[in-house]
Amino acid sequence: MGQIKSTRADRQLSLEKAEAILEGGMQEFLAHGYAATSMDRVAIAAGVSKATVYSHFQDKEGLFTALIQRLVEGKFRSIFDLANEKVLQTAPEIILQDLANRVLNTGMNEPQFLNFMRVILGESGRFPQLARAFVRNIEQTSFKMLRQYFTTCPQLKLSDPEATARIFIGTLVHFMIVQEMLHGKDIVPMERERLIENLVNMIVANQAE
Amino acid sequence: MGQIKSTRADRQLSLEKAEAILEGGMQEFLAHGYAATSMDRVAIAAGVSKATVYSHFQDKEGLFTALIQRLVEGKFRSIFDLANEKVLQTAPEIILQDLANRVLNTGMNEPQFLNFMRVILGESGRFPQLARAFVRNIEQTSFKMLRQYFTTCPQLKLSDPEATARIFIGTLVHFMIVQEMLHGKDIVPMERERLIENLVNMIVANQAE
DNA sequence: GTCTATAGGCGGATAGAC
DNA sequence: GTCTATCCGCCTATAGAC
Numbered sequence: 303m304g305q306i307k308s309t310r311a312d313r314q315l316s317l318e319k320a321e322a323i324l325e326g327g328m329q330e331f332l333a334h335g336y337a338a339t340s341m342d343r344v345a346i347a348a349g350v351s352k353a354t355v356y357s358h359f360q361d362k363e364g365l366f367t368a369l370i371q372r373l374v375e376g377k378f379r380s381i382f383d384l385a386n387e388k389v390l391q392t393a394p395e396i397i398l399q400d401l402a403n404r405v406l407n408t409g410m411n412e413p414q415f416l417n418f419m420r421v422i423l424g425e426s427g428r429f430p431q432l433a434r435a436f437v438r439n440i441e442q443t444s445f446k447m448l449r450q451y452f453t454t455c456p457q458l459k460l461s462d463p464e465a466t467a468r469i470f471i472g473t474l475v476h477f478m479i480v481q482e483m484l485h486g487k488d489i490v491p492m493e494r495e496r497l498i499e500n501l502v503n504m505i506v507a508n509q510a511e
Numbered sequence: 512m513g514q515i516k517s518t519r520a521d522r523q524l525s526l527e528k529a530e531a532i533l534e535g536g537m538q539e540f541l542a543h544g545y546a547a548t549s550m551d552r553v554a555i556a557a558g559v560s561k562a563t564v565y566s567h568f569q570d571k572e573g574l575f576t577a578l579i580q581r582l583v584e585g586k587f588r589s590i591f592d593l594a595n596e597k598v599l600q601t602a603p604e605i606i607l608q609d610l611a612n613r614v615l616n617t618g619m620n621e622p623q624f625l626n627f628m629r630v631i632l633g634e635s636g637r638f639p640q641l642a643r644a645f646v647r648n649i650e651q652t653s654f655k656m657l658r659q660y661f662t663t664c665p666q667l668k669l670s671d672p673e674a675t676a677r678i679f680i681g682t683l684v685h686f687m688i689v690q691e692m693l694h695g696k697d698i699v700p701m702e703r704e705r706l707i708e709n710l711v712n713m714i715v716a717n718q719a720e
Numbered sequence: 721g722t723c724t725a726t727a728g729g730c731g732g733a734t735a736g737a738c
Numbered sequence: 739g740t741c742t743a744t745c746c747g748c749c750t751a752t753a754g755a756c
Contacts, residue, residue: 337546424633437695465709472685486646500674
């Protein structure tokens with residue numbers, strides 16, 4: 303009787319706790335990396351006991367893996383997405399400038415995204431499968447999207463849309479890494495607009511014959 | 512008597528040990544990152560006792576900092592250097608292709624360099640001064656060198672050499688990160704030559720009027 | 721399912737002999 | 739200067755009560 307009554311409530315509670323643990327784990331792991339994060343602090347951040355953490359996830363590695371996989375497939379999935387309204391009616395310069403600005407805005411203003419990339423890069427030796435998930439869900443997706451745009455845009459006749467997409471994304475990501483992740487803003491200053499303008503012009507000017 | 516005799520030998524020995532500790536520390540820290548490296552294993556890798564490690568370096572952080580600073584200023588200093596023989600007599604396509612190939616060769620064939628970059632990126636939150644040293648000694652140096660070349664090369668009239676240098680280096684570094692560091696070679700395959708050719712052509716074709 | 725309490729081990733750092 | 743031996747705290751993971 304009491305058993306049935308509590309079953310639903312417990313399930314609900316359990317789901318909420320699992321969610322809280324993932325949230326707390328995200329906070330801690332993204333801030334300190336894998337090795338420097340303790341399960342005690344994850345538990346505190348989640349507002350549960352350490353034993354509860356271990357009842358929802360097999361071990362530290364399991365929690366970390368689940369967490370990052372989730373971020374790769376959800377929260378940070380669409381950082382490089384092209385807003386697809388009136389895309390083909392607008393001049394490519396505008397579309398590309400807008401895309402570049404949105405990418406850099408997210409990457410530079412959402413501080414968690416920088417930490418996320420830091421962890422992916424820093425742990426890519428020890429967790430190669432997470433690095434690959436990042437490549438599949440974020441890099442590959444953005445390459446495909448941009449290549450698709452380059453191929454279908456009537457004003458652009460690039461000789462190699464795939465390679466051009468790499469140049470575009472690579473320039474932006476490296477800029478983000480040097481200026482923000484590596485704190486290089488004051489050492490090698492560069493206006494974002496200046497870089498974007500040069501990048502976009504170089505691409506648009508480079509039509510195949 | 513024995514005192515004087517042993518003084519020189521001890522100094523010599525001490526220097527050798529300090530060197531051995533830096534070597535051992537490099538092995539361990541580059542392989543596992545800061546937090547996951549133990550001083551016990553550093554000592555073993557260096558072939559000395561843990562107390563000896565602490566007699567040469569104040570603590571774990573001090574050893575790590577000294578080590579990385581040294582790598583930034585020495586071993587990995589010149590990864591992006593332009594070989595400067597006959598530079599101005601050769602066609603820019605050749606020079607740039609050659610530079611790109613040498614950068615990617617070093618970065619991709621010297622496995623320690625990948626680990627080095629992984630550590631710099633992964634620890635850039637906790638050790639911002641090391642990240643900045645990396646920017647000053649490696650990124651900034653390569654920007655300057657390339658900007659200098661773009662400016663002086665008589666066949667090139669780029670409207671913004673500085674921004675173009677960023678695009679060049681950014682494309683290459685991001686390629687290295689995705690294909691090698693993040694193990695993306697099989698997920699998003701791309702021939703190195705194909706990327707370089709597109710990049711170089713795009714730059715050389717983009718002359719200011 | 722969740723808690724408190726604890727086992728068991730490893731890690732950073734040092735004392736003291738030589 | 740270098741070693742062996744050791745301190746002590748924190749960390750992962752679990753036992754057992756409720």
